[in-house]
Amino acid sequence: MAEHEPLNLEGSIALWQRARRVLPGGVNASARLNRALGHPLFFQRGQGAYLWDVDGNRYLDYCLSHGASLLGHGHPAVLAAVQAAMADGVLLSCETEGQLAVTERLLALFPGMDMLRYCGTGTETTWHALRVARTHTGRWGVVKFEGHYHGVNDSLGYSHWPALDAAGAADAPRPVADSAGIPPANDALINILPFNDVAAFERCLREQGRDLAAVIMEPISYDSCGMRPTQEFLQAVRTLTRHMGIVLIFDEVLSGFRVGPGPALGDAIIPDMTVLGKAIGGGMPISAFMGTRAIMETCTPTGPALHSGTYIAPPMLVAAVGATLDVVTQPGFYTQLDALGQRLYSGLRDSLQRRGIKAWVQGVGARFGLLFGLDAEPRNYRDVARQDLDMMQRFHVACLRRGVYLHFVSPHHGYSSAHTLDDIERTLEVMDAALAEIA
Numbered sequence: 001m002a003e004h005e006p007l008n009l010e011g012s013i014a015l016w017q018r019a020r021r022v023l024p025g026g027v028n029a030s031a032r033l034n035r036a037l038g039h040p041l042f043f044q045r046g047q048g049a050y051l052w053d054v055d056g057n058r059y060l061d062y063c064l065s066h067g068a069s070l071l072g073h074g075h076p077a078v079l080a081a082v083q084a085a086m087a088d089g090v091l092l093s094c095e096t097e098g099q100l101a102v103t104e105r106l107l108a109l110f111p112g113m114d115m116l117r118y119c120g121t122g123t124e125t126t127w128h129a130l131r132v133a134r135t136h137t138g139r140w141g142v143v144k145f146e147g148h149y150h151g152v153n154d155s156l157g158y159s160h161w162p163a164l165d166a167a168g169a170a171d172a173p174r175p176v177a178d179s180a181g182i183p184p185a186n187d188a189l190i191n192i193l194p195f196n197d198v199a200a201f202e203r204c205l206r207e208q209g210r211d212l213a214a215v216i217m218e219p220i221s222y223d224s225c226g227m228r229p230t231q232e233f234l235q236a237v238r239t240l241t242r243h244m245g246i247v248l249i250f251d252e253v254l255s256g257f258r259v260g261p262g263p264a265l266g267d268a269i270i271p272d273m274t275v276l277g278k279a280i281g282g283g284m285p286i287s288a289f290m291g292t293r294a295i296m297e298t299c300t301p302t303g304p305a306l307h308s309g310t311y312i313a314p315p316m317l318v319a320a321v322g323a324t325l326d327v328v329t330q331p332g333f334y335t336q337l338d339a340l341g342q343r344l345y346s347g348l349r350d351s352l353q354r355r356g357i358k359a360w361v362q363g364v365g366a367r368f369g370l371l372f373g374l375d376a377e378p379r380n381y382r383d384v385a386r387q388d389l390d391m392m393q394r395f396h397v398a399c400l401r402r403g404v405y406l407h408f409v410s411p412h413h414g415y416s417s418a419h420t421l422d423d424i425e426r427t428l429e430v431m432d433a434a435l436a437e438i439a
């Protein structure tokens with residue numbers, strides 16, 4: 001593709017016009033509308049680190065199914081495991097020994113987690129985890145941090161990227177529902193706090209701790225561009241939740257397996273529950289919530305918190321988890337993955353400096369945020385909200401035209417184990433040219 005010619009996206013645009021007659025907005029999920037282009041791309045296929053659209057354009061993929069395809073598209077071990085499991089039955093809706101063995105292996109990688117249950121999506125698993133935490137504690141309230149994302153369910157779908165004029169004071173944010181249709185009565189059950197603010201956290205727990213069932217957080221908030229907790233904040237969260245009998249839930253839907261074979265923070269801080277999704281299925285749609293025995297046994301049939309469903313844990317999806325575990329626990333897997341990130345992040349920082357563009361590269365493991373207009377690590381959502389989204393949009397379009405796909409307006413991007421060092425070098429050339437164009 002010539003560097004300065006506009007992309008031919010006619011096929012995508014024609015399919016989108018057709019799709020708009022039968023799908024609201026012409027998409028099956030609202031995030032698929034590429035806001036930088038004003039329409040979705042229609043893809044033909046994905047393989048390894050690459051995507052091909054219906055117009056024959058090939059892209060190096062840095063969206064990677066919003067983080068689910070950590071192993072790249074169509075990893076052979078995952079495909080083989082799914083096919084082998086399918087040969088014994090597609091859905092079954094029952095227990096198998098294979099599922100059990102994978103479950104034992106998964107739990108062994110998460111210190112402090114005794115039991116788990118599977119779900120289909122991240123949205124379902126955070127919602128179930130909260131139901132279980134409420135049952136366990138007999139309380140209703142929940143603390144969620146501004147900028148963190150836990151899916152689109154009505155209990156937690158608040159203040160992901162709220163408009164600042166609706167969000168209240170920085171040290172005492174108001175809950176802002178992410179969607180219409182969430183019952184206003186739910187607002188009273190959710191407390192939105194600034195991340196990394198020990199004083200605000202202590203104040204909230206002092207005032208409301210006895211009504212709180214759970215504190216939920218992304219241990220590394222890729223949904224806030226890769227924002228990390230300070231050590232002091234983490235310690236305060238763990239100590240106070242334990243002291244007040246509040247269930248601490250780590251939402252590792254994105255961060256799990258991203259920086260190592262298990263929890264993102266290793267065993268530095270052990271929560272009471274962990275939820276997983278995305279990477280664990282090697283691209284297949286499966287998620288899980290896990291916790292201590294006392295908490296998890298509140299699930300039916302041992303307890304009263306209903307968790308059940310026709311499509312939970314089909315053997316082929318659990319087999320995909322097993323194959324993913326095989327791959328990510330191979331010696332050297334994360335060393336190789338990290339080497340790609342180190343080159344990508346340092347190369348991108350060099351380009352930004354050379355081009356005189358102020359932007360912060362927040363690379364944590366195999367995913368990163370790129371915040372135009374910032375020159376320091378973001379510590380809370382209000383920092384993240386200062387970024388220059390117009391610049392980011394122009395950067396994304398400039399990269400896309402040169403064959404590198406970043407998804408606008410996603411707060412996080414990433415590479416996979418299928419990317420090679422050559423792919424990273426090619427990406428850096430593209431990003432440098434894109435920065436030169438938008439500078």
Ligand SMILES: Cc1ncc(COP(=O)(O)O)c(C=O)c1O
Nearest residue numbers: 121122123149150151251253254
């Ligand atoms: C941290 C986190 N939790 C939950 C979800 C929701 O997952 P899903 O899109 O599978 O419903 C996401 C999705 O991006 C996520 O990043």
